[in-house]
Amino acid sequence: MRWMCLFSIVVMVFMNGCRGSGGRGEHNRTEVNSKAQSPEFKDFPNTWRQFISKSPEFTVPVTGIVRPERAAPEPIISSECVYSSEARGLVPVVTISWTVPAGQVTETETAATAARQQPAEAPLRRFDLGQHYKSFERNLYSSALSTDKLKRFNLPSNSALVGNQEAVVGAGPGLFPVLADYRVEEIKDQKSNRRFYKETVVVSELSEGISNTLRVSSLAGREWKTDQVVQFMVPVCLVSF
Numbered sequence: 001m002r003w004m005c006l007f008s009i010v011v012m013v014f015m016n017g018c019r020g021s022g023g024r025g026e027h028n029r030t031e032v033n034s035k036a037q038s039p040e041f042k043d044f045p046n047t048w049r050q051f052i053s054k055s056p057e058f059t060v061p062v063t064g065i066v067r068p069e070r071a072a073p074e075p076i077i078s079s080e081c082v083y084s085s086e087a088r089g090l091v092p093v094v095t096i097s098w099t100v101p102a103g104q105v106t107e108t109e110t111a112a113t114a115a116r117q118q119p120a121e122a123p124l125r126r127f128d129l130g131q132h133y134k135s136f137e138r139n140l141y142s143s144a145l146s147t148d149k150l151k152r153f154n155l156p157s158n159s160a161l162v163g164n165q166e167a168v169v170g171a172g173p174g175l176f177p178v179l180a181d182y183r184v185e186e187i188k189d190q191k192s193n194r195r196f197y198k199e200t201v202v203v204s205e206l207s208e209g210i211s212n213t214l215r216v217s218s219l220a221g222r223e224w225k226t227d228q229v230v231q232f233m234v235p236v237c238l239v240s241f
Contacts, residue, residue, distance in 0.1 A: 018060075036237070038087045044173055048130075048169070051176045053156060054157060057145060057156075058158075060219075065228070068144070076096070093180065093233070094234060096230055099187070101197075121178055122184040125218060126219070127148035127179065127214060128217070130175070131175060131207065139158075139161075142159075142176055149182060149210050151179060153174065153178075155168075172207055178204045184199050208235065208236045211234075215228070
């Protein structure tokens with residue numbers, strides 16, 4: 001009787017062990033982070049200082065807050081994972097769009113023209129990206145200008161992160177994503193007889209699975225004025241085996 005009980009215990013332990021290892025193997029086959037990374041970030045703890053900008057525009061102060069009554073309509077945020085040949089894998093891409101009023105449509109514009117979307121002259125914008133708690137109040141963010149298309153966000157030379165290697169390395173390469181696109185379209189609404197501008201910014205190679213905050217500012221004299229602050233989540237890009 002004692003031998004039968006011992007045999008039963010051994011069989012149960014064996015079966016549970018097989019089920020456990022099988023479950024872990026199946027999980028790994030279907031949900032593995034792509035961990036794609038650009039060669040620029042090789043030996044990141046020792047090379048991140050190459051992303052400190054010398055641009056004087058980034059040392060100009062940013063002032064103002066977005067008041068609820070003056071804020072633009074809620075932005076439209078979409079995200080996806082796109083293959084990057086440079087990073088050799090899937091990278092997260094986030095697209096943010098919003099509209100701002102531009103005034104009345106003139107009487108000389110025809111009804112056909114009033115309903116059409118067309119490119120507009122893009123204003124100079126500053127984009128600040130924060131990952132830390134109260135990033136903008138604590139001067140912990142990276143920046144890019146709207147003219148820096150296809151370039152990476154950099155640290156302003158007066159950023160608090162310049163002297164905080166631990167915070168930079170902890171944030172990782174996602175602190176320096178790529179400004180993949182910025183464009184402005186003019187929208188003329190025939191029904192309301194008004195003109196709007198639709199602005200779209202696309203950012204790629206962000207840190208996966210965390211919340212980011214994007215601040216959008218426009219140049220006013222000798223300072224930047226805050227126009228928009230957007231918080232968004234970055235997707236996790238998985239590969240299947």
